[in-house]
Amino acid sequence: MTRDSADADSFFGEMRPIGAAVAAKLNHHAPLDAAERAALDAFLGRNVRRLHDRALLIEQGVAPTEISIVLEGWACRFTDDGGGRRRIVALYLPGDVCDFDAFLTPAMDQSIAAIGGARVAGINRSALNELARKQPKISQALWWESLAAAAVQRAWTVNVGRRDALPKVAHLFCELYFRLSLVGMVEDGRLSFPLTQIDIADACGLTPVHVNRVLKELRAAGTLSLADRYLTIHDLPAMTSDAGFDPSYFPLHSVQRTPANAPVITPV
Amino acid sequence: MTRDSADADSFFGEMRPIGAAVAAKLNHHAPLDAAERAALDAFLGRNVRRLHDRALLIEQGVAPTEISIVLEGWACRFTDDGGGRRRIVALYLPGDVCDFDAFLTPAMDQSIAAIGGARVAGINRSALNELARKQPKISQALWWESLAAAAVQRAWTVNVGRRDALPKVAHLFCELYFRLSLVGMVEDGRLSFPLTQIDIADACGLTPVHVNRVLKELRAAGTLSLADRYLTIHDLPAMTSDAGFDPSYFPLHSVQRTPANAPVITPV
DNA sequence: CGAGTTATTGATCGCGATCAACATGGGTGG
């Protein structure tokens, strides 16, 4: 079974610009004007790959030649567990950069694979240099993005630590709900959800069997529905309460940020 | 009990430059010449704070006005667990930057506290801007550092996930051993170790009682000694084997990196 | 010397892992 969602290609009816999700994300850090959005689209459109379910974007041990940005679909970063199971350490949604460290590491410490089919833009070193030179605001927003990703990674470290199973799963769902909301991919509490129960288990540090039981419990409580690769949150307050979810770890309030308040160590 | 180690101030006999550890770390990314080291020292020396055990560098919910760099001693990033226990998500050793996101977040999502006494340099926004302008190589190395920290954070996410207790603790020790080696703070397998068993538990997602039992086991096997705030690794191969530790997640092989190989999205 | 934190050991409990069986459903090849 390939799990490629039938409508992955047409989720936005091909009407949305190629970098819509990326622009939406970066916009939370620094508002982009029409010209900048167009430039971003042009950069992202240069080198687009379509990947099927489980296809590797980047393999552990290899030195990448480009950084990858998810345009459509999901991807996950993982290490192999030796027993065929994966230890998922991060999930990448539309608009996310998978590997900020691409040009730093001599070899990737983990692999990244598509989940349920994805479209990914690759940006090589010279293109990125060009982007940094011509579009400083965009490259600055990318720097902020890397710090936001670090905050999410810390939240995962907390979540995967010693907690009961149900809060773990609920927290994952809350985070995904929140992150997808930021790029306009949640409608009426309903979102495309390509993860299998095995994937959820690998991301939460649980067994698939127990994830199944947790889901049963969440369904019985009327908190959510999960079927046919779609997740619907029926009771968001119950969900966030179960999860102990506090979205304040997303450093996104850039809208209120004044220029004088701008960060440093950024491309000039 | 304050746990301030008696010789924290004189570990290097006050002979080493103030930013020795920082320079050692950054040197792994981009070799610094004498002038750059001097400039770094000057910047770090402008605003140094001395903190006692458990003193907060930065408190959750507050917007920081400066980034903090550990000069001596250790610090930890944590969230309060509601029950007086802490969930430690990161440890900061001499040379580490605690909060790259300081100028990005409207409010810190976690607190950072000294462990066993520490000396910390604060760099405010204008100073950091000045550094970026006058010392591009240093600020570039800081950008790499932030990516290296992200790799460590991912390793923690893996370690804290579903693994047996002993490997968890062993992995933490291996990582600390490795990181301290990088700044020249391990001698003959022996290192200053200010963490209590409670701290180890909070960092590994275990209970202090069980950490105690794991330590007992590691001591019985002759793998390590841990007493009087000093850790000695007697059998490093056994240790790394127990831990399943693979240091390749540290992106440090910059020595072999050619200029043409330099990363992008960096300050010009 | 008393108070509080840390370290240590024993006894018991329970959550989630593990083992096992079966259902389902889509994809593939005859």
Added chain:
DNA sequence: CCACCCATGTTGATCGCGATCAATAACTCG
């Protein structure tokens, strides 16, 4: 088109690691 295969989902039964509860020792600091 049907038969088969294999990944995924579901449920039950049992086991064990690490949590929890409890008591004591050692040690630091006021």
